[in-house]
Amino acid sequence: MLKELARQLFRVLIYWLLQQRSCRFGRRDGLTASQKAANENLPGPFEPLENITAKFISKGLDIKDVVVLSGAHTIGFAQCFTFKNRLFNFKGSGKPDPRLDSSSLTNLQSMCPNKDASNTNLAPLDSPSPYTFDNSYYTSLVSNSGLLESDQALMGDSTAAALVNSYTYMAYLFNSDFAASMVKMGNVGVLTGKNGQIRKKCGPAATPPPMEVTQQAYTAHTGHGSVGPVIAVLAVITILGVIAGMIGRICSGRRIMGHGQYDFEGWVERKCSSCLDGRVDPPLARPADIPVAEPVKEEEPRDEGRRARTK
Ligand code: HEM
16 A cells, blocks of 8 residues: 555656746836737737737747637636627628637627627637636637637638647647747746836836845746756655655565665564554563563571581
């Protein structure tokens, strides 16, 4: 049982290791906000894929990042006004978007009736699992059930569509690519030195003097630059491996330390028998051949006279 426990522990550790992806943190906040700049720089749901891709490229990202990061729409909701044009009057045709799957269309039309009052109603971006980070967003795109026009547009480009298809059956690849693209996006437009500020309330800019920060604000906190955590993890793995090996040998009745004079495993078994196999040893019986000490009697004084008489 202990052997199995050690094996499971080892598996969990390896899984945890594989899940790790070091992420930079400590982006400084900007001091200004501009709606105009946001509209110019951020892609909109009605934009053609070429525009969206161009905006990504201008920030050092690429078409793969567009596909991968759009996968963030595996969670969350969108207000009806962001896709309603697809339901009733697509590009002024007076008809729904022909690319939209018919049962999804009916469903969305009931969530977002053709009235202004429905503009702020919410619909899930990934209807099969809006609260779960998974790859079903991509499955929906393949079956023409993408919610936003910009989502479904990915299927109209051969490079993007090929990636979408691969993520439908390789969830682990999506997870890993998503993490990589997030790190990439996190490196866009980083403010350093005295630019920007670090503030406790992220909404409004702090009035000067800003928080006193003496340390390097943008801390590189990535395993790529530091070997410390890797060494620590390797040490833990080694120790666990050794412990698992020792337990394995104890369980199979072999000695741990060869045939030397030190009976280490015997000592462990004696000391830990109750925790290793739930055994509680009875109190040690006193061996029969150990002589029991008799109370010491005072010797009687010798009768010298009698001895002399018997002679
Ligand atoms: C590729 C271009 C993108 C477009 C055109 C786009 C568009 C949109 C739109 C229109 C909404 C609905 C907003 C609302 O109704 O208020 C939305 C929601 C969302 N987007 Fe994007 N987005 C894009 C990329 C991204 C990226 C790169 C991420 C993150 C990595 C992301 C994460 C989200 C999330 C999590 C939501 C749901 C928000 C919520 O439920 O409150 N999107 N997006």
